[in-house]
Amino acid sequence: MYPDYMRESLRKVERTRPARLKIARSGEKVFPAMSAKDTEEVLRDFHPDYKPDALREVGVGPNKGERITSEVADVLESHSRINPDDFDLSRIDYDTDVLVIGGGGGGAAAALLARENGAKVVIATKLRIGDANSMMSQGGIQAAVNPNDSPLIHYLDAMGGGHFDNKPELVRLLTMDAPGVIRWLEDLGVMFDKDPEGNMVTRLGGGTSRKRLHSARDYTGAAIMRVLRDEVRNHPEDIQVIEFSAAVELLMDDKGQVAGALLYNLETEEYEIVRAKATIIATGGYGRLHIKGFATTNHYGATADGLVLGYRAGANLLYMDAVQYHPTGAVYPEQIVGFLITEKVRGLGGQPVNKHGQLFVFPLEPRDVETACFIRECARRDNGIRTPTGMVGVWLDSPLIEFINGEGTIRRDLPAMYRQFDRFGIDITKEPMLVFPTLHYQNGGLEINVRGETKIKGLYVAGEASGGVHGRNRLMGNSVLDYNVFGRRAGIHAAREARGVKLGKLSLDHVRRYEEDLRESGIRTSRISPILLPDYTRPETKARQLTTHYEGTLR
Amino acid sequence: MNKDRISSGLNRGTTRTKLVPVYIMGKRYQVPDDLTIMTAMEYVGYQLKRGVGCREGFCGACVTVYRSGNDYKLKAGLACQTVVESEMYVAQIPFTPANNAIYDVKELQPSISSIQSIYPELMRCLSCNSCTRVCPQNIEVMDYIQAAIRGDIAKLADLSFDCIMCGICAMRCPAEIVQYNVALLGRRLYGKYLSKKGPYLKKRLEEIREGRFDEGVEELTRLDRKTLSRRYYERDIELG
Numbered sequence: 077m078y079p080d081y082m083r084e085s086l087r088k089v090e091r092t093r094p095a096r097l098k099i100a101r102s103g104e105k106v107f108p109a110m111s112a113k114d115t116e117e118v119l120r121d122f123h124p125d126y127k128p129d130a131l132r133e134v135g136v137g138p139n140k141g142e143r144i145t146s147e148v149a150d151v152l153e154s155h156s157r158i159n160p161d162d163f164d165l166s167r168i169d170y171d172t173d174v175l176v177i178g179g180g181g182g183g184a185a186a187a188l189l190a191r192e193n194g195a196k197v198v199i200a201t202k203l204r205i206g207d208a209n210s211m212m213s214q215g216g217i218q219a220a221v222n223p224n225d226s227p228l229i230h231y232l233d234a235m236g237g238g239h240f241d242n243k244p245e246l247v248r249l250l251t252m253d254a255p256g257v258i259r260w261l262e263d264l265g266v267m268f269d270k271d272p273e274g275n276m277v278t279r280l281g282g283g284t285s286r287k288r289l290h291s292a293r294d295y296t297g298a299a300i301m302r303v304l305r306d307e308v309r310n311h312p313e314d315i316q317v318i319e320f321s322a323a324v325e326l327l328m329d330d331k332g333q334v335a336g337a338l339l340y341n342l343e344t345e346e347y348e349i350v351r352a353k354a355t356i357i358a359t360g361g362y363g364r365l366h367i368k369g370f371a372t373t374n375h376y377g378a379t380a381d382g383l384v385l386g387y388r389a390g391a392n393l394l395y396m397d398a399v400q401y402h403p404t405g406a407v408y409p410e411q412i413v414g415f416l417i418t419e420k421v422r423g424l425g426g427q428p429v430n431k432h433g434q435l436f437v438f439p440l441e442p443r444d445v446e447t448a449c450f451i452r453e454c455a456r457r458d459n460g461i462r463t464p465t466g467m468v469g470v471w472l473d474s475p476l477i478e479f480i481n482g483e484g485t486i487r488r489d490l491p492a493m494y495r496q497f498d499r500f501g502i503d504i505t506k507e508p509m510l511v512f513p514t515l516h517y518q519n520g521g522l523e524i525n526v527r528g529e530t531k532i533k534g535l536y537v538a539g540e541a542s543g544g545v546h547g548r549n550r551l552m553g554n555s556v557l558d559y560n561v562f563g564r565r566a567g568i569h570a571a572r573e574a575r576g577v578k579l580g581k582l583s584l585d586h587v588r589r590y591e592e593d594l595r596e597s598g599i600r601t602s603r604i605s606p607i608l609l610p611d612y613t614r615p616e617t618k619a620r621q622l623t624t625h626y627e628g629t630l631r
Numbered sequence: 632m633n634k635d636r637i638s639s640g641l642n643r644g645t646t647r648t649k650l651v652p653v654y655i656m657g658k659r660y661q662v663p664d665d666l667t668i669m670t671a672m673e674y675v676g677y678q679l680k681r682g683v684g685c686r687e688g689f690c691g692a693c694v695t696v697y698r699s700g701n702d703y704k705l706k707a708g709l710a711c712q713t714v715v716e717s718e719m720y721v722a723q724i725p726f727t728p729a730n731n732a733i734y735d736v737k738e739l740q741p742s743i744s745s746i747q748s749i750y751p752e753l754m755r756c757l758s759c760n761s762c763t764r765v766c767p768q769n770i771e772v773m774d775y776i777q778a779a780i781r782g783d784i785a786k787l788a789d790l791s792f793d794c795i796m797c798g799i800c801a802m803r804c805p806a807e808i809v810q811y812n813v814a815l816l817g818r819r820l821y822g823k824y825l826s827k828k829g830p831y832l833k834k835r836l837e838e839i840r841e842g843r844f845d846e847g848v849e850e851l852t853r854l855d856r857k858t859l860s861r862r863y864y865e866r867d868i869e870l871g
Contacts, residue, residue: 103870103871105870109868112860112864115711174770176836183653203680203683203684203692204684204692206690207684207685207690207692211685211690212685212687212689214689221831221832221835221836222784222831223831223834226844226847227839227844227848228844228847228848228851230849231848231851232859232862232863232866233863233866235851235859235863236860236863236864236866240856240859240860240863244851245852247852248848248851248852251816251848252839252844252848255835255836255839256836256839258832258834258863259832262823262826262828262832263823264736264819264823265722265736265818265820265821265822265823266822267792267818267821267822268822268826269682270826270827270829271829272639272827273827273829273830274826274827274828274830275829275830275832276827276829276831278834280870285866285867285868285869286868287869287870287871292791292792293793295689295792295793297689298689299792299794301704302796302815303815303819303822304817306815306819309731309733310733310734310735312733320680320681330711343680343681346647373687374684375684375686375687375690376679376684376685376686393774403760409713410665411666411667411670411714412687412712415687416687437665446697489794489801490794492688492793495688495768495769495793496687499712499713557653560702592848609654609678609680611678612673612678613676613678614673614674616678617675617676620676621676629678630678631678
């Protein structure tokens, strides 16, 4: 239910729709694509990454001296949650071949392939297995399967979207492995949308030059995650899942290898030691850091834990200055601010229009460009619509989808979106949604090579926590692809390597060295990381919690 | 235009300052009436560990059973999506200790006998519709269970597709069926065995195996930035 004062703008959207529909049906481009020059300009002037305080120099660690996202610098320039002297590292609680930190899609894929390659696996996850951004992604996974497409075209699209900063070897694997990933997932039982001939239904995404987004309605992430999780659970003899146990530091040995992790049981507050011959960080993203104060699409636990763990062990970060905002986050009603509205809406023909009902940008520019254009439309051109709580947004004309594709398209292909708004009295088949950019994805991360390795022996990274695959901007559908491709590869290589590993004496000396590094760099702070959970407790409540002591964000 | 407000995601305002009483596991609190059950619990001081996940309606972690005022009916909804009401009584069910069978899909047939052998309690369905009534996704749960019993795996898969596996159906079921697990198995069987397999994927996999793209992608990986950029901006975009 929209407030009355928005009625006039909604009427304008309806009035401009027939003309926009005509162009959409004609097969012509509905709006001119942006040139390289215009792209540069709009990003520079309006993308949040270019704001003066978006970046700051990090004062410690492998990337010392580099300008990275300020909020990430904050969690890196923080103290450990633990005092190394408190731990007797001879007391091992779990001894395994491969430790996977993180229970999302990347972690599940890694565990399954590690197991297939002979390893015993422990998955340690902070919340439940499946509590991850992987479960929430909606619109699709890219793979060059159609006859008019090829991995070479996919390669170009991914590189262009990433501003040509992507590591070529990683993009090669991403695009060449993609069709095989679709086959693997279907063999496990994932139900992709099909046409009557049994070929996968494919759509365009932002920055793609061919239709190659494969989907499962708009529950693609969940469709895949539920199956991967089930498959993990079907192998309890090889894969042990430890839930509500956050890794708070990596363990290393006296030879400089990563040797497992220290886990913190969120419920009993106990610490446990996992010794492992190879460790895979699959901890996902950082949306709950609320970069630049943005609302986020991310799940509750997306707090960059893996970055802290890997960084303290000496692994370096790549492209840690590039934050992805999803152009279409919900801004009304208040209860769903920041929620993801899948790019598939635009893939189906939905159009962003301003308060006058005018289409103001090509609906499927790459996300950073689209985001910058939405911000420009509101901040510079004052063509946004204000909500009662002071948010601002543009309309996303979803009813247009029904006219282009036939009545019933939204109920069939966007059931999650329909349901989300229906819960709040808005029928998106009849009324547009109100949207604005929302914090969405960590473009960079811990740098990996083609085997998923960091430069620290025994330490692998897969999925959103890694850096290099997407350059400085990820395309839609390449993240779900990423965690499958590189989760599998990290699992394979970690298992193989584990066979030949001989671990030395376990140590937390790297944590001691990091604390020294903080001291010597003159960093004075009370911050503690990994933060594990975001802090949503009101000041009034904290004032009454007189006897509690906060370790970062946990009492 | 207030630039700060454009990006502010936290400490969002509420439109009304009206407080309403909400009972969290029996304990009375006053909360702003436009909060969700989840943000209401955080408002009163809970830092959630169980009963919270994606916060956006996809993971099922926050399923909450509630009752309003003098109404005797028990309802279920997602704490992250359900706005509080005055005199609402809420309790969270963060875990369902239901039967998660172990199986290998490779060794199963896409038939009723496979599903029945793994979840035999399926056949005890009383058609009472308790599951459907309580589903926070408004899925026709009983209908898909009946489809499973009939061996109609396609219908089972289609009707259960949007299930987020929150577990509340299983908690309410007098026959102790684990509807969401039956559904997951059914969907996996459908996706693996029954879904039609068109020719494009098979052909593309053959081409990759034969090395058809190897040279091309090798060349691409060696291109300098400028050439790569030119190729990118000159590439043709096929909308069809």
